[in-house]
Amino acid sequence: MARIVMKFGGTSVADLDRIQSVARRVAYQVLAGHEVAVVVSAMAGVTNQLVGYCQKLSPLHDAREYDAVVATGEQVTSGLLAIALQELGVEARSWQGWQIPLRTDGAHGKARIEAIDGEELIRRMRIGQVPVLAGFQGIGPDHRLTTLGRGGSDTSAVALAAALAADRCDIYTDVDGVYTTDPRIVPKARKLAKISYEEMLELASVGAKVLQTRSVELAMKQRVRVQVLSSFAEPTDDAIQGTLVVDEDEIVEKEIVSGIAYSRDEAKITVRRVPDRPGIAAAVFGPLSAANVNVDMIVQNVSADGTTDMTFTIGRADLARTQAILKAAHAEIGYADLLTDPDVAKISVVGVGMRSHAGVANTMFRTLAEKGINIQVITSSEIKVSVLVGAEYTELAVRALHTAYGLDAA
Amino acid sequence: MARIVMKFGGTSVADLDRIQSVARRVAYQVLAGHEVAVVVSAMAGVTNQLVGYCQKLSPLHDAREYDAVVATGEQVTSGLLAIALQELGVEARSWQGWQIPLRTDGAHGKARIEAIDGEELIRRMRIGQVPVLAGFQGIGPDHRLTTLGRGGSDTSAVALAAALAADRCDIYTDVDGVYTTDPRIVPKARKLAKISYEEMLELASVGAKVLQTRSVELAMKQRVRVQVLSSFAEPTDDAIQGTLVVDEDEIVEKEIVSGIAYSRDEAKITVRRVPDRPGIAAAVFGPLSAANVNVDMIVQNVSADGTTDMTFTIGRADLARTQAILKAAHAEIGYADLLTDPDVAKISVVGVGMRSHAGVANTMFRTLAEKGINIQVITSSEIKVSVLVGAEYTELAVRALHTAYGLDAA
Numbered sequence: 001m002a003r004i005v006m007k008f009g010g011t012s013v014a015d016l017d018r019i020q021s022v023a024r025r026v027a028y029q030v031l032a033g034h035e036v037a038v039v040v041s042a043m044a045g046v047t048n049q050l051v052g053y054c055q056k057l058s059p060l061h062d063a064r065e066y067d068a069v070v071a072t073g074e075q076v077t078s079g080l081l082a083i084a085l086q087e088l089g090v091e092a093r094s095w096q097g098w099q100i101p102l103r104t105d106g107a108h109g110k111a112r113i114e115a116i117d118g119e120e121l122i123r124r125m126r127i128g129q130v131p132v133l134a135g136f137q138g139i140g141p142d143h144r145l146t147t148l149g150r151g152g153s154d155t156s157a158v159a160l161a162a163a164l165a166a167d168r169c170d171i172y173t174d175v176d177g178v179y180t181t182d183p184r185i186v187p188k189a190r191k192l193a194k195i196s197y198e199e200m201l202e203l204a205s206v207g208a209k210v211l212q213t214r215s216v217e218l219a220m221k222q223r224v225r226v227q228v229l230s231s232f233a234e235p236t237d238d239a240i241q242g243t244l245v246v247d248e249d250e251i252v253e254k255e256i257v258s259g260i261a262y263s264r265d266e267a268k269i270t271v272r273r274v275p276d277r278p279g280i281a282a283a284v285f286g287p288l289s290a291a292n293v294n295v296d297m298i299v300q301n302v303s304a305d306g307t308t309d310m311t312f313t314i315g316r317a318d319l320a321r322t323q324a325i326l327k328a329a330h331a332e333i334g335y336a337d338l339l340t341d342p343d344v345a346k347i348s349v350v351g352v353g354m355r356s357h358a359g360v361a362n363t364m365f366r367t368l369a370e371k372g373i374n375i376q377v378i379t380s381s382e383i384k385v386s387v388l389v390g391a392e393y394t395e396l397a398v399r400a401l402h403t404a405y406g407l408d409a410a
Numbered sequence: 411m412a413r414i415v416m417k418f419g420g421t422s423v424a425d426l427d428r429i430q431s432v433a434r435r436v437a438y439q440v441l442a443g444h445e446v447a448v449v450v451s452a453m454a455g456v457t458n459q460l461v462g463y464c465q466k467l468s469p470l471h472d473a474r475e476y477d478a479v480v481a482t483g484e485q486v487t488s489g490l491l492a493i494a495l496q497e498l499g500v501e502a503r504s505w506q507g508w509q510i511p512l513r514t515d516g517a518h519g520k521a522r523i524e525a526i527d528g529e530e531l532i533r534r535m536r537i538g539q540v541p542v543l544a545g546f547q548g549i550g551p552d553h554r555l556t557t558l559g560r561g562g563s564d565t566s567a568v569a570l571a572a573a574l575a576a577d578r579c580d581i582y583t584d585v586d587g588v589y590t591t592d593p594r595i596v597p598k599a600r601k602l603a604k605i606s607y608e609e610m611l612e613l614a615s616v617g618a619k620v621l622q623t624r625s626v627e628l629a630m631k632q633r634v635r636v637q638v639l640s641s642f643a644e645p646t647d648d649a650i651q652g653t654l655v656v657d658e659d660e661i662v663e664k665e666i667v668s669g670i671a672y673s674r675d676e677a678k679i680t681v682r683r684v685p686d687r688p689g690i691a692a693a694v695f696g697p698l699s700a701a702n703v704n705v706d707m708i709v710q711n712v713s714a715d716g717t718t719d720m721t722f723t724i725g726r727a728d729l730a731r732t733q734a735i736l737k738a739a740h741a742e743i744g745y746a747d748l749l750t751d752p753d754v755a756k757i758s759v760v761g762v763g764m765r766s767h768a769g770v771a772n773t774m775f776r777t778l779a780e781k782g783i784n785i786q787v788i789t790s791s792e793i794k795v796s797v798l799v800g801a802e803y804t805e806l807a808v809r810a811l812h813t814a815y816g817l818d819a820a
Contacts, residue, residue: 016466053490056426058497065496068504069489072482079479080463086475087468094478098508099553143509 002167003125004029007039007135007157011174012231013077014044022231023084025172026130030090035125037164039135039157040081042073063108064144067137071097071145074134074153082132092130095121097138097145102156104138104146111146113138113155113218118163125164133160154215162222169219169226170242171211176230177243178203178210180407181260185398188408192258196248199258202350202384216245223247248352256353256360257405260398263346264391266296267316268376271326273307273336283333284310287325293318297346297379297388307336311377313388316342344376345394348386349401361385367404373397412577413535414439417449417545417567421584422641423487424454432641433494435582436540440500445535447574449545449567450491452483473518477547477557481507484544484563492542502540505531507548507555512566514548514556521556523548523565523628528573535574543570564625572632579629579636580652581621586640587653588613588620590817591670595808598818602668606658609668612760612794626655633657658762666763666770667815670808673756674801676706677726678786681736683717683746693743694720697735703728707756707789707798717746721787723798726752754786755804758796759811771795777814783807 006029008022022040029036041047050070054061078094085092097104100121104111121131135153140146148155154171161169177191178200195203197220201213210228219226229242248254274280281300288295298312314322319342326338354360361378364385368375373396377388389397402408416439418432432450439446451457460480464471488504495502507514510531514521531541545563550556558565564581571579587601588610605613607630614623620638629636639652658664684690691710698705708722724732729752736748764770774795778785783806787798799807812818 016463020467050486053426053486054493057430057490057493061493062496062503065489065492065504067489068492068506069486072485075482075485076460076463076479079475079477080467082475082478083464083467083471086472093472094475096478096555145506 001033001035003035003164005037005039005157005161005164005166005169007153007169007171008041008231009153009171009173010041010044010047012172013040013042013081016080019077019080020084022172023081023088023090025231026081026085027088027090030128030130036130037121037125037160037166038081038130038132039153039160040074040077040132041135041153043077046073046076064142067108067145067147071134071137071147074136078132078134085130085132090130091128092132093124094132094134096134100133102133102138102159104140104148106140106142106146108140108144108146110149111138111140113148113159116159116163118160118165122164152212152214154212155218158215158219158222158224158226161224161226162218167225169224170229171215171226172229172231173210174230174232175210175228176233176241177228178245178259180258181398181402182262185262185395186260186402186408189402190407190409192243194244194246194251195258196251196352197245198248198383199350199352200245202348202381203259203261211245219245225250251352254353255351256357257349257351257407258353259350260401260405260407261348261350262394262398264394265316266313266344266346266388267319267340267342268311268313268344268388269319269322269326269341270309270311270339271333271335271337272309272339274310275334276302276306276308280308280333281310283329284326287329288314288322291321291325293322293325297377297386299377299379313344313346313377343391344388345391345397346386346388347394347397347401348384349405350384352383354383354385363404364401367400368397371396371400411443411445413445413574415447415449415567415571415574415576415579417563417579417581418451418641419563419581419583420451420454420457422582423450423452423491426490429487429490430494432582433491433498433500435641436491436495437498437500440538440540447531447535447541447543447570447576448491449543449563449570450484450487451545451563453487456483456486474552474554477518477555481544481547481555481557484546488542488544495540495542500540501538502542503534504542504544506544510543512543512548512569514550514558516550516552516556518550518554518556520559521548521550523558523569526569526573528570528575532574559624561622562624564622565628568625568629568632568634568636571634572628577635579634580639581625581636582639582641583620584640584642585620585638586643586651587638588655588669590668591808591812592672595672595805596670596812596818599812600817600819602653604654604656604661605668606661606762607655608658608793609760609762610655612758612791613669613671621655629655635660661762664763665761666767667759667761667817668763669760670811670815670817671758671760672804672808674804675726676723676754676756676798677729677732678721678723678751678754678798679729679732679736680719680721680749681743681745681747682719682749684720685744686712686716686718690718690743691720693739694736697739698724698732701731701735703732703735707787707796709787709789723754723756723787753801754798755801755807756796756798757804757807757811758794759815760794762793764793764795773814774811777810778807781806781810
């Protein structure tokens with residue numbers, strides 16, 4: 001018997017049929033003897049509609065009122081799922097963030113969870129009642145509704161699992177787990193049985209959007225075991241079918257490389273021949289940071305004549321804005337030329353095994369060279385090596401690397 | 411300068427354009443120097459959709475979950491209106507029932523308001539902030555959301571006006587006031603400038619559905635001056651344009667008859683030759699009451715041979731059920747025959763002036779006789795005389811009486 005938090009996203013509760021299907025899935029776990037709490041998102045499309053209302057009435061609307069409006073989506077689903085569960089003979093009740101209470105800070109629209117009082121919920125779970133929590137929201141210090149930002153229900157679920165000391169937090173999504181890479185590019189991609197928090201974070205931040213980054217960070221910090229599962233499969237037994245996101249220590253046979261991630265939403269900028277003097281990086285990146293432009297890979301080579309070239313990547317959507325900012329700062333920075341390239345892709349090799357295995361990066365470079373793919377920029381962290389290549393090489397690079405690291409399914 | 415509660419129903423906040431129009435109307439009152447609080451319903455159609463969800467998932471759904479689901483409709487409108495007001499430069503914030511708090515009893519789905527703490531709202535209104543209350547809901551003794559039953563936002567508004575000691579509660583609807591009768595039947599019907607609570611109650615209960623009956627009862631009890639206004643007219647000045655529902659004492663020139671009401675949703679039942687003995691009424695009406703059938707007009711004539719005929723009216727929708735119940739109780743009651751007639755209409759003459767004027771009923775009987783309309787049943791109260799006639803005479807009877815009591819507009 002385990003204590004489980006089950007979380008269902010918007011597509012999993014898109015209509016009444018899907019809500020009834022979720023109820024059966026929850027009922028199955030209850031009948032198997034588990035203590036279950038559920039976290040739900042708004043029905044697919046509802047949040048977008050409510051956000052649209054607020055934006056149309058006022059582009060710069062009061063975030064506190066936005067929260068009061070948008071939080072209703074999850075409230076509806078929580079009540080409906082409780083009704084559907086009761087109809088199956090499962091004792092259930094809905095809980096709003098303010099009822100538990102689930103306390104957040106006062107950053108309306110993007111609040112952070114501060115505390116969840118899990119005692120009453122645990123007491124009820126022990127006597128067989130299923131709490132159905134409206135995800136994505138809580139109550140702020142001003143006694144008003146707060147929301148956690150888009151995708152915040154994942155974070156609600158992980159935080160609730162921590163507060164309930166749950167054995168596992170099952171996140172039901174429209175994929176059935178975390179794969180070694182995108183199966184649309186590599187049909188031989190394998191579903192991972194387990195992956196570490198660190199690897200999941202690296203995969204999430206390079207575009208494998210299975211879980212919200214914040215929820216993984218929270219799971220890592222609170223040591224919550226998270227499972228990613230498909231909400232479209234039949235509810236069968238308790239055998240783990242998805243991917244478990246756990247502490248590195250729980251993974252006995254560590255793969256050297258767990259996955260290949262890619263992102264095509266990048267653009268490359270090179271600032272040519274800037275003076276090689278202290279403070280020059282701050283002069284380049286200060287104005288971008290002030291304008292909330294997120295800079296990713298940064299490379300700087302020192303050259304002999306007292307100037308240097310700086311290359312970095314940004315989100316492609318920010319390209320025009322970034323160009324304008326750097327042109328405005330031309331006199332201050334003093335560069336010779338500004339080159340931009342929107343046709344780039346970032347390919348990343350991720351794996352905790354890299355820590356103890358040399359040659360991982362070299363395998364990457366050699367594999368890409370063999371395919372005639374030119375590497376424009378290289379960066380690396382403890383468990384990741386990323387390269388920037390021409391966008392047209394994305395699929396070729398991902399497939400070649402997937403094979404080179406022995407990730408192809410038999 | 412006055413303190414006003416303004417209430418807007420579902421058609422008045424049906425879409426974003428209408429919500430902006432409501433915001434302008436509220437802003438006008440604020441700019442005129444008044445202290446204003448607003449009560450809103452759900453956007454037209456939303457409540458029906460949410461109720462439909464609950465019913466489809468479970469015909470006998472948990473009323474507490476129903477409340478959690480359905481209460482979101484008003485919550486959305488309150489947040490959106492606050493945003494629209496802020497966009498006009500009016501300081502505003504939304505309030506949910508649980509935030510004020512607006513306390514109700516625990517009768518989920520049809521709760522009654524027990525207490526509203528108005529202090530904080532008054533403090534904020536004094537410094538120019540407009541509280542926008544989500545109508546139709548409160549918080550129960552179980553710390554869960556409750557709703558007041560359909561149309562409950564009128565009651566929310568009147569209760570709030572009482573708690574705030576407001577000078578007036580303005581109810582904006584899709585009609586511009588209370589008329590002497592239905593203008594669709596009598597084009598010369600006049601809008602009443604003032605009407606007493608008692609008359610309003612009689613008119614409401616006989617089918618002039620401008621205000622929810624419960625809200626009028628509450629207004630009478632708490633002495634809240636209610637004004638019925640159209641939300642479709644332009645917001646102009648503070649001159650009273652609708653109909654004021656007030657204490658009888660406020661109406662200086664009392665009309666003998668204020669209005670003619672009618673209801674076509676009636677059915678007549680006659681139980682023939684029941685034994686004329688003590689307890690016979692209980693034998694007839696006990697089973698109906700137990701089955702929640704609402705009995706309206708009741709007439710019993712004593713006859714000589716130890717039996718009597720009992721005639722009464724019920725809602726037409728309850729006719730088949732009522733017949734079945736009475737047939738099942740045939741042995742116990744011991745009647746000779748059961749006659750039913752669904753083709754009847756109730757016509758009522760209402761006016762506080764009847765208290766001091768004789769001959770009102772007689773004018774009614776004479777007028778109907780002149781038109782050749784047969785009266786089937788008569789009942790009367792202190793300020794009302796009602797008759798049951800054949801349904802096909804409805805318009806004729808209403809028009810003739812409207813003229814006979816001098817109600818036609820010049």
